[in-house]
Amino acid sequence: MSSVQQPIGVFDSGYGGLTILKELVKTLPEYDYLYMGDNARAPYGPRSFDTVYHYTLQCVQWFFDQGCELVVLACNTASAKALRTVQQKDLPKIDSKKRVLGVIRPTTEVIGQYSKSGSVGILGTTGTVISESYPIEIAKFFPSLKVYQEACPMWVPLVENHEYDKPGADYFIQQHLDRLFRQAPDIDTLLLACTHYPLLLEKIQAFAPAGTIVLSQGMIVAASLKEYLHRHPEMEQRCSKQGTQTFYTTDSVVDFDNHASIFFGEKLRSKHLELL
Known part of the structure; x- marks a missing residue:
């Protein structure tokens, strides 16, 4: 050593x-x-x-x-x-x-503690969503939890081009949240499964249903x-x-x-x- x-x-x-x-x-x-x-x-x-x-x-x-x-x-x-x-x-x-x-395992070990409805939503990059890493890992700790995912490929460019707090970001944030909640209206916990997304937190909270818990990984x-x-x-x-x-x-x-x-x-x- x-x-x-x-x-x-x-x-x-x-x-x-x-x-x-x-x-x-x-x-x-x-x-x-x-x-x-x-x-x-x-x-x-x-x-x-x-x-x-x-x-x-x-x-x-x-x-x-x-x-x-x-x-x-x-x-x-x-x-x-x-x-x-x-x-x-x-x-x-x-x-x-x-x-x-x-960063995936620490998050999946605790996410089920936040949800009362038993349904959580994962917002991530295309690569993260396709990998199925979150549903697989969450199932190890909370096998009864229902996990729904939505890939948000425009969100990283919005952040990196300093558009994350501009009105133009609203369309893309609302679009992906609407798609996610159409999968399961009872989702009560959202995980920001990309380290860029905390900069969009205020807008995500604004477009998510009232009372939705939004988790950042940091x-x-x-x-x-x-x-x-x-x-x-x-x-x-x-x-x-x-x-x-x-x-x-x-x-x-x-x-x-x-x-x-x-x-x-x-x-x-x-x-x-x-x-x-």
Whole structure:
């Protein structure tokens, strides 16, 4: 076991994972975090399982090369299409002591606690919805829960083009919510299964039926990581604690920094990373 403490790695295909990192820092401020957004190859959502797996593994390996012992995939698509393979196939060969965690399991472990009607709705990217990851995982913890999904391919572009709070976003938000609730009018809990979607929260709440619970993943994932580190002191002791955050992007640092302030809630300065 390495005696050198290292930051917790946080990975996303772009900016969205910053909404997860924001909650991690709020819940666990003492730790150091290394964030990397693979913006040059984003979005991951429409890409094949093989491509997402290849990209994700390459990025995870980069974190390991930087010394990270623990990496959080703060990306629903990467968690849905690549996490299990990375955990089962690659980690034993790379280093059995290192860990890669995702955002899907922590959410599916608790979602049933919020629903009284027994019907929940999942709003995600096309890739996440097609993967069926949420219905499969939810069934393990809440087998009687009815799960309905709606792919919202326009929502990420709305956020990344700074249109998320404009009137033009209303049409696309209402369109997908209407489709979802036509599947099951008794849905009482919505999960935002994409890290971009918290920026649309106010509009989603406005168009959803009154009383609908809308869950963002950040706080759930942060609470889950806190519990994980408590249960695994051997990993917790390998995480450095200076309260710092370092940011990398595979694309333009200017574009990343301009967008990142929206997701992270404060200005930051990133560094460029070239993945071969």
